[in-house]
Amino acid sequence: MPARPDGNADYIRVAGLQVSYDGTTLALADMDLVASKGDFVAVLGPSGCGKSTLLHAMSGVLQPQAGGIEIGGHAVEGSMGSDAPLIGYVFQDHRLLPWRTVAQNISIVLHAAGVPKVEIEDRIERYLTMLQIDRLRDAWPMRLSGGQRQRVSIARALALQPAVVLMDEPFSTLDEVTARLMRQQLAELWQESGQTIVFVTHSIREALFLANRVYVLTKGPARVLEVVDIPIERPRRYEDPRLTELEGQIVNRVMSVWGYGEPEFEPTNQERQ
Amino acid sequence: MTERPEGSIADLRKAVRDRWLDFVLGFAGLGSLVLVWWIGSRTTTFVPSIAEVISSIPEFVREEEIWPDVLATVRRVFGALGIAMVTGFGAAYVMSRGGLWGQVVDRYVSLMLGIPSTIAALLALFIFKRSEVGVYFVVAIITFPFVALTLLQGLRAADRRLDEMSDVYRFPATAHVRHVAGPHLVPYTFAALRNEYAHAWKVVVLAELFAVNTGMGARFARAFDRFLLVDAMLWLLVFMVILLGTEYLLLLPAERRVLRWRGSGQVMA
């Protein structure tokens, strides 16, 4: 049973969601998720379990077979009208337009969302600075490193000032050092901007470090296995022993469910990639 | 350490040096053709010597009557090519959508790919008699299927990941075409343009031979008929100058500018 956050009205509500990506095989079977405004929610699952499909459905691009998605009170099921809430999306592979500069990549998206021109310039300036890439504003994406491209992708999503930012394993292709830095920065950015974030990952540690609440999924067709609240105060340390313990609990819980063998008796202290 | 987005000074210098080397090599390539010419002039009786041709250039250029012909041919090439590019894109779009009409157009295009220019020219002669329209018709008909083929490849190779991004961020159709689909097609458009530009020149001469009496093709043929080989050579030179001119002064710079986002693969620190 999914835990309800105390007090806050649900800003995002996913109920009984069933999604398949080819019409026959279900990727998600009966998915429930809630988030309040400004919440940071992580969705954790093994590779290929359909967690990306959840984001696809939430962004309005994929029509679910059953169930409902509500964002900011607005029902989103497979179609997004012009009055629908704005969605910021950070893909695993950045998906920047290679033939446009960094600044243009952001302005194009803002323009498509109907942001007035004067404000576009403002936001570009602000969010590039926030992500510490303001000197890259006229650079071509192909000239940037992986980490820099992801920062642009994040800046693009944030600059939209959307109802929710959906992040699909954004750091999984980066090297460990860059990824750690980005996680840190993301946590700070989240606190500063008060943005609602739904973050998909297969790294347990990452989920625990970043989120208020983690939805642990089964293998595909996925449903919620467990919802873990993380009451640890911020700013958090990546090596915090409390996180390690939580990680161990989750590892034990999912070992057999995700199909990796018998659960161990001692919580492991290993880094899960 | 300050860094400019375009890369360091050393990069710029290397780029300029590379460009220069390309130019020099191109010149050398041209030189090899001149060499072939020279050999030809020495070993055969009918190929005029280089000196002879060069000395006739000033007089030839001053002749006023050559320019209308040059312009006529140029006009036909650009006009027919324009038509071919537009219709070619239309056909490619229909083909990429599939379905009944997509396949119908596909059949036509495949068929048209096989028409020899001679037959098309003779056909145009029959249909349009001896007219300007006939020349446009021949050139457009011959180049159109190739344009369609190339652009179809481009449309089919669309990056679905970017399409998905454009869906998620809800790009309106105009923005999608302008920022995603359009730029993706640019290299394919250049390929089609380049190939068919040369192709159009090839065909226009033939078409002029059969259909009309004006234009460079006609002049060349006339010079050849009357065994004025120096004149024939001069017309050939005009032809080559225009060709190389458009390539190096128009196509290459345009291509470079539009594709500068590719970069040299350098990554900034």
Added chain:
Amino acid sequence: MTTAPAIAVEGVGLRSRERSRRVQAFIVASLLALGVWQLATFVSDGWVPSLGRIAAAFLEDLTTVQVWADIWVTFRRILVTFSAATVIGVGLGVAIGLSRRIAAFFRPIIVIGLAIPDPVYIIVAILVLGTEESSGLIALVIALVPFVVNIVVSGVRARDQGLDEMSSVYRLGRRRYLLDVLGRQVAPALLAATRTSFAFAWKLIVLVEALTQPRGIGAQIYYSFRLLRPDHMISLALLFIIVLRATEAIVFTPLERRLLGWMR
């Protein structure tokens, strides 16, 4: 904009639907074309031969032995030129595609080569080498090479350069690299190149034969032109195109399937 990611479901229903649509398309295309043709006949006052006359001429040509002898002559020539042009074109194309310097050197030659009208090649070759068959064929090979080079170069340029690095790290050696790494990637473009040069060879040969030789389909078509028999012009051309299409289906399609099978 709402679209579900389009992952096609392979099913029996889809295949047969696809096939029936293709047949439909063929019928529609043919009917439309025939309709337009009759219109052209009507509009041009009989200059464009009517379908009836073409059909009659076709039957006549189909049963004339001489025609088939000519078809064989032309076919043989096409084979020779296209193979030579393909071999040279591929060699040159790979060199140009891999080396920026070589590309820069050959650029003016290719640019001009693509644009020189075919008659020029032929006339020059005839004048230089005499009116034997070989001179025409040599001219044709020279005329075809730039096209093949063009296609091969785009194929080479579009390769995955990550695999280049892989082959040098694993020290695969030049031969292995060219055959297994580059070759396989260039294969689809190569196939397109051979198809194109086959098609081009046909066009050029028609021209050569029309201008010089007494034998061959091109010559026959030209004679029909001189005798003001456009119906025979078209029927001969049609007959030959059918032979070519048949060859394509028999030779190229299976080849394509074998070489490109790994892509499916």
